[in-house]
Amino acid sequence: MSDDFSAEIYDAIVVGSGANGGVAAKELGERGLKVLVLEAGRAVDPQADLGHPVRDMAKRAYNLAISQRQSYQAMHPGYWKNNPDLFTDEKDNPYTTPPDRPFSWIRGRQVGGKSLTWGGITLRLSDYEFKAASRDGHERDWPIEYADLAPYYSKLERFFQVRGDRDGLAQLPDGDYQPTIPLTPGELHLKQVVETKWPDRKLIASRGFGLNKSTLSAAWPSSSSQGSSLHVAIETGNVTLKSDAVVSHVIFDPDTHKATGVEYIDRVNKTTHRVFGRTVILCASTIESVRILLHSTARYRSGGLVDRSGLLGRFLMDHVSTSTFFFIPGLKPPTKPFALSGCDSFFIPCFVNLKSQTEDFLRGYGIWGGVQRFDLPGIVRKVGVGSIGFAIAHGEVLPRFDNRIQLSEDVVDAWGIPVPHIECAWSDNEQRMLAHMHAQIDETIALAGGKPMKLTEMFRIPLFSELVSKMEHTMSFSAPPGYYIHEVGGARMGTDPTNSVVNSHNQCWDAPNLFVTDGACWPSSGWQSPTLTEMAVTARACAFIADEIGKGGFIC
Incomplete structure (x- = not known):
C-alpha cells in the first residue's frame, strides 16, 4: 500500500x-x-469516444453477441444513442439481486x-415534494425546504444556461432560464387537447439542455x-x-x-x-x-x-415509469424530425394529489414526451402519413424500509471489493399509480386522434427486432426498478x-x-x-x- x-x-x-x-x-x-x-x-477523449455512430453500432453488436458484458445496459434506450464504452462492463462490475426482484x-x-x-432535463422540486410526509403521513419530510435550495438552483441554471419557460406552476417552480425552444406543431396540437379537456393540467416545453454536439472549440457537450x-x-x-x-x-x-x-x-x-x-x-x-x-x-x-x-x-427508491409510443394518422410529419433533448420535448407536470388526496395512491407523477421528434426512413416505416410520438410517465416511489x-x-468485483446486493420492488401504491398513468396516457392519445403502437408495429427493424421486442415487453406495464436511472436514497x-x-x-x-x-x-x-x-x-x-x-x- x-x-x-x-x-x-x-x-x-x-x-x-x-x-x-x-x-x-x-x-x-x-x-x-x-x-x-x-x-x-x-x-x-472526445475525439475517440464521441461521434462515431457506425463504430458504436458494431461495438453494440459485439457486446451483445459475443462478449455479453452489457446485458442490463443494453436494455436501456440510452445505450443505443451513445458509445457503449460509456456504459459499465458488468463482468468487472457485477451486482446481485433476489431472483424474483430484478433491478x-x-x-x-x-x-x-x-x-x-443523461437526458439533460433540469426540473426543480417544490415543497409539495420536500414536505410530502406532512400532507399524507408517509415516512418523513426532508429536513430542508424549497427556500433552502432556491438560490443554488438559480446559480446552477445560470451557469449551465439551461432553457425553459416561466410557467407559474406551484408544483414545478420556475427557474432562471435561457429562452425556451418552441413546441412542434404536433405538440401544440396535443397541448390544445390536454388543456381543453383538463383545465387544471398544463402541457409545457420541457426544461433543460439542448442538443450540444462537439465542435473544435467545445469538444465536450x-x-x-x-x-x-x-x-x-x-x-x-x-x-x-x-x-x-x-x-x-x-x-x-x-x-x-x-x-x-x-x-x-x-x-x-x-x-x-x-x-x-x-x-x-x-x-x-x-x-x-x-x-x-x-x-x-x-x-x-x-x-x-x-x-x-x-x-x-x-x-x-427509483422512479416508477412506463412508456407508450403512438401514431397520429393524418397529422402531417415534418420534412425531418425536430430535435429531441432535455428542452426539445414537452412535459405535463404533476396534476394529482396536490392540494388534497384525490386518487387511490399517494404522491404524484409527471409525463415527459415528444411528437414529431424522431422517425426512421420511409423504407422501414410500416405506417402511412402521420406523426409519431412518445409519452413517458414517471412517478414518485414511496420510501420503504424493505427496499x-x-x-x-x-x-466481489474485479478489484476484490464486495458488490451491492440490491433488493427493491414496487409496492401496491406504485401499481395503482401505474394503472392511473396508463389510463391517462391512453385517453390523451385517443383525444388527439392517435393510437398507441409498438415500435415493431411502426417500423421494420430486421437486425434488432428481437431485442426491441424484449425491451417493449419489459416496458409493457412498468419498467423494473432501476431502469429509469433515477435511483435515490x-x-x-x-x-x-x-x-x-x-x-x-x-x-x-x-x-x-x-x-x-x-x-x-x-x-x-x-x-x-x-x-x-x-x-x-x-x-x-x-x-x-x-x-x-x-x-x-x-x-x-
Whole structure:
C-alpha cells in the first residue's frame, strides 16, 4: 500500500467526477480550496469516444453477441444513442439481486460518469415534494425546504444556461432560464387537447439542455461535467483529477472517528493507495456511495463508520415509469424530425394529489414526451402519413424500509471489493399509480386522434427486432426498478441520528467531515428528474464546507 502525492492533505476529497462531483469540485475550487477528485473509471477523449455512430453500432453488436458484458445496459434506450464504452462492463462490475426482484442498474464508469449520457432535463422540486410526509403521513419530510435550495438552483441554471419557460406552476417552480425552444406543431396540437379537456393540467416545453454536439472549440457537450463544471474546476488550478481510482472505503481516525481520507485500488494495476483530506464528499452516484459507506462501517474494519440509526442502505427508491409510443394518422410529419433533448420535448407536470388526496395512491407523477421528434426512413416505416410520438410517465416511489442495499457476502468485483446486493420492488401504491398513468396516457392519445403502437408495429427493424421486442415487453406495464436511472436514497437526510444517516448539511452524524451529497441522501424521491436537485444539494453542502474551513473547522 502507498500514500499518494507525498501524503498531501487536501481540503476536500471528492469521490466521483460526474454531474455532482463536477459541481463539488467547481464550488470548492472556486473558493480557493485544494481538492482531489477521484474517479473509478478511465479518462476519456472526445475525439475517440464521441461521434462515431457506425463504430458504436458494431461495438453494440459485439457486446451483445459475443462478449455479453452489457446485458442490463443494453436494455436501456440510452445505450443505443451513445458509445457503449460509456456504459459499465458488468463482468468487472457485477451486482446481485433476489431472483424474483430484478433491478436494472445502469451505470457509467469514466471521467464524467453518466453526465456523458443523461437526458439533460433540469426540473426543480417544490415543497409539495420536500414536505410530502406532512400532507399524507408517509415516512418523513426532508429536513430542508424549497427556500433552502432556491438560490443554488438559480446559480446552477445560470451557469449551465439551461432553457425553459416561466410557467407559474406551484408544483414545478420556475427557474432562471435561457429562452425556451418552441413546441412542434404536433405538440401544440396535443397541448390544445390536454388543456381543453383538463383545465387544471398544463402541457409545457420541457426544461433543460439542448442538443450540444462537439465542435473544435467545445469538444465536450455542456451537459457533461467535462464541458461545464469539472472543466471550470480544473481551470482554477486548485483541483486535481485522478482517474482509475476505485474507492474501497473511507478511512477514519480511531480516536476522533473523523474521516481522514479514502483508500482506493488502481483500476489498471490493482495496487492499493491512500489519500488524505480534511473532508470527504461522496458523489459517486446513489448506489456506489452507499456501497462505499457500507464498506466503511465497523462491520468491515476496526474503528469504522458508526450507523446509529441502523438505516444505512435502507429506503432505496427509483422512479416508477412506463412508456407508450403512438401514431397520429393524418397529422402531417415534418420534412425531418425536430430535435429531441432535455428542452426539445414537452412535459405535463404533476396534476394529482396536490392540494388534497384525490386518487387511490399517494404522491404524484409527471409525463415527459415528444411528437414529431424522431422517425426512421420511409423504407422501414410500416405506417402511412402521420406523426409519431412518445409519452413517458414517471412517478414518485414511496420510501420503504424493505427496499435496501447491502453488500454481497460472496460476490466481489474485479478489484476484490464486495458488490451491492440490491433488493427493491414496487409496492401496491406504485401499481395503482401505474394503472392511473396508463389510463391517462391512453385517453390523451385517443383525444388527439392517435393510437398507441409498438415500435415493431411502426417500423421494420430486421437486425434488432428481437431485442426491441424484449425491451417493449419489459416496458409493457412498468419498467423494473432501476431502469429509469433515477435511483435515490440509502443514506437519507434527517433531523437526528436515530432517523437518518446524514443531517441537513449532508454530514454523517458521527463523522461530521464525511458528506453524502448525491441522490443517496434523499428522504423521498419526488416525481421530477433528480439531477438538478442533486447538484443543488451538492452546491449547498460545499458552500457550508467552505465556510466551515474558512472558520478553521475540519482540522484533522
